[in-house]
Amino acid sequence: MAASSASSSVQQARQSLANRLGEIRRDAGLTGRDLAAACGWHPSKSSRIENARTSPSADDIRAWCRICGAEAQVDDLLASLRAVEGMFVEWRRMERSGLRQAQEARWPLYERTHRFRSYSSWLVPGLIQTRAYTSAVLHSIRERRGLMDDVQGAVEERMERQRVLYDGHRRFAFLVEESVLRTGLGGTEVMAGQLGHLLTVGSLPNVSMGVVPMSPDRARWPAEGFWIYDAAQVNVELISGYLTITQPSEVSMYAETFAELAALAVYGARARSLITAAVDALAWGRR
Missing domain, CATH: 1.10.260.40 (lambda repressor-like DNA-binding domains)
Structure with a gap:
């Protein structure tokens, strides 16, 4: 959907x-x-x-x-x-002044939002990325799109934005596909650190961390990653650009899709088991 x-x-x-x-x-x-x-x-x-x-x-x-x-x-x-x-907005237009400015531009949206819902089928969502993982992601984007090298400044902006996680007045629900735990950027050390961070973030009282298990007979197929900000706005990350949706009927469609995916996800001990299994797979791969 x-x-x-x-x-x-x-x-x-x-x-x-x-x-x-x-x-x-x-x-x-x-x-x-x-x-x-x-x-x-x-x-x-x-x-x-x-x-x-x-x-x-x-x-x-x-x-x-x-x-x-x-x-x-x-x-x-x-x-x-x-x-x-x-x-x-095409990525090249959004990022023509650099990655740091693209990160800064999202501050007002994050500051006025109280309920965040994020679904990702590609990468770990930015709010719960480690510094090393963020650096690997942004370096890859810069190289692929031929942007100016302001990755370090962009990393600092994203790390600073993560302070909203520790604001007790905000709630966060993250859903990631199990495949996100098994693939990534930066190598095994970066991925191991990122997976360990997911275990830590998932323990925060205002954070729900769900993993949608891989399955050959799922009731709902994976979708492109999207964020829902309160009930006011949805952002969808496409290959070609960044889609902003504010039409209430379409925001509701994404909320319904999020609920369907959330119903397929596992949480708590079962989610931690999938994350630790991914960590173990990394360790096995280093042998």
Whole structure:
């Protein structure tokens, strides 16, 4: 559910904006060709916009409303356009000023959130990473994306952000796939330290640490990693970029997906058993 929603959320928002523009045109008694001609566009442009195949620019929206006599709706439509454009941010755009600034930008969201829910199928979530694991992850990202080398500063930012874990007024629920315990970056020593840290973090009174066991007959398949901040926002980490979801119905979809995955997870002694088994596997691999 989460993966399909992540791939469709932006398109749905674009289509919603396109539908509103179509209603404005029809209310004005114009055909698409009439509108395009009046705006000085190619005859097919208005059709492409209404079918969400082409995203309108701010100037396109202003021209559309002017021709249709709907100037009063411009501000609202422009706000919707900005919301659509802000939903998905490519990694290269988010990190063009460096990894440290990308880490700093998330501070306000973390500070205003009281209930965190995190599901990860790729890596250990950032709030419960060790310094060495974070360093390995960010070095890998920097090299893969060809970014400036400010990894050390970015690591410090992420470590500083982890202080929210020790704020008794906040609650955290982490779910990781068992495969996350078995694969990683930085080598066996880094992974061993990270797994030991999970055992420590899982003992905090305001933290729930769940592991979704590997199984050939699961009721719910793995999804792309996502964070739920209170009931206000979801962030999904995609291969191509960072998706922000604030539509209440879609936030609810992710909450339902989290609940389904949480029902498959194991906790307490059973979770610790899977973590220690992963540690033992590392030790065996060093022999």
